Amino acid sequence: MTSAFNPNQVQYIAIAFSWLLFVVILYLIRKRRIKEEYSLMWLLFSLLFIGFSFWRRGLDIISSFLGIAYPPAALFMILLMAVFLIMIEFSMIISKLSDRNKVLAQEIGLLHFELNKLKRKLHKPGKEKKQGTKPQSGNSGAGVKK
């Protein structure tokens, strides 16, 4: 501990990085790159890190409470916990998404089938008109009126 380096240096770095994390998350939410509901876990843990980077005694208190001899190890534990929780949340989100994805794909298949059936029915009698031309001209007409 009495060696050449400044023991406060690590604290400055910790404060800088935890703030950076917090600000980056907020920035991404603002840019709608992350949805609010999926950012909660990140914000929570970045605030926790900011807290510990200022309040260094806190880490000692927690590590002695948990019986961890080396306080930085408590930090690693919290860090790992954060990563685990966030990853579990991701697995849940992915599962939900893939389930919804499946339902959508099935509906698309079923609807496409019905659509083809209706199309065939429409075209059966004469096939004299091509669809698309008429509704298109109708559309542009309506546009002109306005």
Next chain:
Amino acid sequence: MAPNRRAINKPMKQKTTNKILIIIPAYNEAETISALLQAVHKENSTWDILVINDASTDATEELARASMIARVITLPINLGIGGAVQTGFKYAVRNGYQVALQLDGDGQHPVSEINKLITMVLEDEADVVIGSRFNKKKNGVKTHFLRRTGIKLFEWFSFMLIRQQITDHTSGFRAYNSRALAFLAENYPTDFPEPEVVILLGKNNFRMKETFTQMLERQGGVSSIPIAKGPYYMFKVLLAMFMAAIRSRIIHNETAS
């Protein structure tokens, strides 16, 4: 094409007669699909045939459509056998079929046995009838030793979980009544679904019955379970079976008629 379609669709709108749907999930089965559709149609032309083309990259869709026998639903993305079959169940439920039978697209399941399974469901012997490759005395088709061991393990495990003796959990040759269809249209697992579905059905008090069906060697395509993927497959399926067993019952009073 159009008049033929109408001829197929006509009986759909009538009542009384039993509406039966043959669901064929197909992923890259161009080699076999045409012959299979012909064979099924020849077996009984009153059955409606539905091919679920699971985003095949070969000519499966074109060939199935060209046969003029089958309705073809093409999925926009590959969902795997579970998602494909479930699409068929949804179609069956929405169009009021009494019985639906699931048949693999690779020609592994003998068309001549379809009627046996359907008849058992129609006579209400069970809600779900499974065509099994095993039989008390003789072994139907030669399966790899490891695969046989796996199937044996499923049998034992599922008996532990739901106390029903099913010998061939991996068989995708199954007939369902409308009640089972309504249930499975809403609840069906995605990959390697067959063993898990047995537990799911047993857990929700559906009656299952097995019947011996002579299975054929696959006519084309590859197994959905390559040997190398065996350990992953076994683990995934056993876990899924266990979870299906400890999950709470899905069916409540309104569906249990």
